[in-house]
Structures are given as structure tokens and as C-alpha cells.
Amino acid sequence: MKNRIGIIGGGSWGTAIAILLGKKGYEVDMWLRNESQCQEVNKSRENLKYLPGVIIPSNVNITTDIEKSSSNKDIIVLAVPTHGVRGTLKSIKEFINGDEIIVNLAKGIENGTLNRVSQIVEEEIPDIRYTVLSGPSHAEEVAKDIPTAIVAASKCKETAERVQDVFMSPKFRVYTSPDVVGVELGGSLKNVIALGAGISDGLGYGDNTKAALINRGIFEIARLGEKMGADQMSFAGLSGIGDLIVTCTSMHSRNRRAGIKIGEGMSMEEAVEAVGMVVEGIKTTKSAYELAQKMGVKMPITEEIYGVLYNGKEVKNSVINLMLRDKTHEIQDIVHKEDNDW
Incomplete structure (x- = not known):
């Protein structure tokens, strides 16, 4: 399976995951909001603002085109803060077909609604497959291949195991859980x-x-x-x-x-x-x-x-x-x- 991957958000954690997946050989499109930052990252192959000192593999494409980062993908990684999740989903849902897996990296609870991210996703894109990645995982260490263990939780065992297979590496161990x-x-x-x-x-x-x-x-x-x-x-x-x-x-x-x-x-x-x-x-x-x-x-x-x-x-x-x-x-x-x- 090809596993075409889009990452929405280019902060430290989104960049670290892009590096992880790029090293595994996947073609990754990572979306950044800021045009000047995008140009800087493409030129230096480093995210100097959020994750300096780590080279981003050449098979990670950095773009400000959110359609390119979210259309024709098998996995879409949400790497934006919790307060930006709902707006991000509204921006990308016209470009997706519903067969994708949404992988969430955010760790927060939405103000006002008191929703967890899985609940926000269900409201905005009902019935799409969803997994949350969570655990003791500083971006600065993951990007440098320091051994890390994390959990992929999904209501669907097959979905969790698919994400486990895609993300797991010799230095990044992924466990599965049904407890979203x-x-x-x-x-x-x-x-x-x-x-x-x-x-x-x-x-x-x-x-x-x-x-x-x-x-x-x-x-x-x-x-x-x-x-x-x-x-x-x-x-x-x-x-x-x-x-x-x-x-x-x-x-x-x-x-x-x-x-x-x-x-x-x-x-x-x-x-x-x-x-x-x-x-x-x-x-x-x-x-x-x-x-x-x-x-x-x-x-x-x-x-x-x-x-x-x-x-x-x-x-x-x-x-x-x-x-x-x-x-x-x-x-x-x-x-x-x-x-x-x-």
C-alpha cells in the first residue's frame, strides 16, 4: 500500500513526524500557513523556527497549498493546536473523499464545547476513520531518532494497526489501544x-x-x-x-x-x-x-x-x-x- 501522507501543520511536532515518515521512505506533503517560512524551510531543509538543527528529508514536500496536502491522501495528520482543529477540518473537508485516516497529534480539549479532538472530527467529517497518537514524545527527541514509545488509539482495531505499521520504526515504537x-x-x-x-x-x-x-x-x-x-x-x-x-x-x-x-x-x-x-x-x-x-x-x-x-x-x-x-x-x-x- 502506497500510503500517501499529508501533514497539516508545520510546528515542532508536525515537522518531527514529517522527518520520521520521510526517513521511512514515504512521500509526504507538509502544509505550512506562512509563505515566507515555507520558502525558508524549503531552502534550508530545516524548520529553523520550531525544530532547528535537524535536516528534513528531500521526500518531504513543504507547501502552503492546503489542497495539495490534503487531497489524494491515504493518511492526513492533524498537527495543529486543538483550538485550530475545527477550522482546519473545515478548510480541508472539501478536498477529501472520506476514505482517509485522520491521525491527530493535538493534546487538548476545545474551549466552549468541551469536546475532545475525536468529537470535533466526528462533528465536522462524520464517519471518517480516526486515530490519536499520544504518549511521552518530545518532538526534539523524535526528530533525532532518540528511542520513543507512543500509543495509537482508535475505535477500529484495523485502523489503529494500519497507523501502527505506517509510523513504527526501530526508534519509534507504536502500541495500539481501543480507548480513544x-x-x-x-x-x-x-x-x-x-x-x-x-x-x-x-x-x-x-x-x-x-x-x-x-x-x-x-x-x-x-x-x-x-x-x-x-x-x-x-x-x-x-x-x-x-x-x-x-x-x-x-x-x-x-x-x-x-x-x-x-x-x-x-x-x-x-x-x-x-x-x-x-x-x-x-x-x-x-x-x-x-x-x-x-x-x-x-x-x-x-x-x-x-x-x-x-x-x-x-x-x-x-x-x-x-x-x-x-x-x-x-x-x-x-x-x-x-x-x-x-
């Missing part, structure tokens, strides 16, 4: 917790604090996921705790870097400007907070980060609020379910 809800939520909500980990770093707190945030963060992510129908085991996997660990601890993480700036005293807007790229966790924090309220799920870390970003709460007070919450069991849900009276 869990994989999407894990990839999205970890960005919120990573903002908190960065804020903790910016305040000068230590490894103890960050470990607590990571651990309690996966618990509240899993609570919301369970209420929304996700498989709890997904949060123990690559798209759950795996992605959460790497995003909370690495300086490749935009969300952690933005959090550090906020912890050091910058405003949300100043922090995003300092990072210089989209920080998905900023918008997702708002959606996650609203989802938690809607579903009646306690997400104390998310609530405090929402307060810092959108209500002007003092970051040090938010940490104190978390530390002084009501006493409870560590794994309270399990204790209650088992009716353990010790």
Missing part, C-alpha cells in the same frame, strides 16, 4: 498538571513537591476519565503517567516552561510570549475546570491552576490551599469501594 477517550484525556490533562509542576519549580520548591503533583495529578485525571467512560488502565500507560512524567520534568515541555515563568512572577500572557510557541495547557486548563464542574469530579490541582491563570490567585496561596485540604486516605476511592473500616 482515555488516551485523549491523558494527553490533554497532563498539560494542566505540567503547568503546576512548572509553577512549583518557579517558586523554588523541590523534587518532593513535584513528585506529589505528578502522583496526585494522575489520580485526578483518572477520576475524570472514569466518569467520562475511559479505561482506567490507560492512565497507567504511556498516554497517562508516561506522558505526565515527561511533561512535568523536561525542559522540552512548553507547559512546564510556561509554568516556571508564572511561578517566577510573570503573567499568563507574558509566560506564553516567553515560551514562543503554543502552550496547550493554558486553554485546556479552562476546559478541564469546566468539565470537572460539569461532571461533578473533584480536581483540586486543576482548580488551583485555573484560579492562578484565570482568577488572579496568588501562586503561593494555591500551594498552601492544596497542602491544607481536608484529611483523607491516599487512595480514598478504593478504600470507600471496599468499605474498609480500619
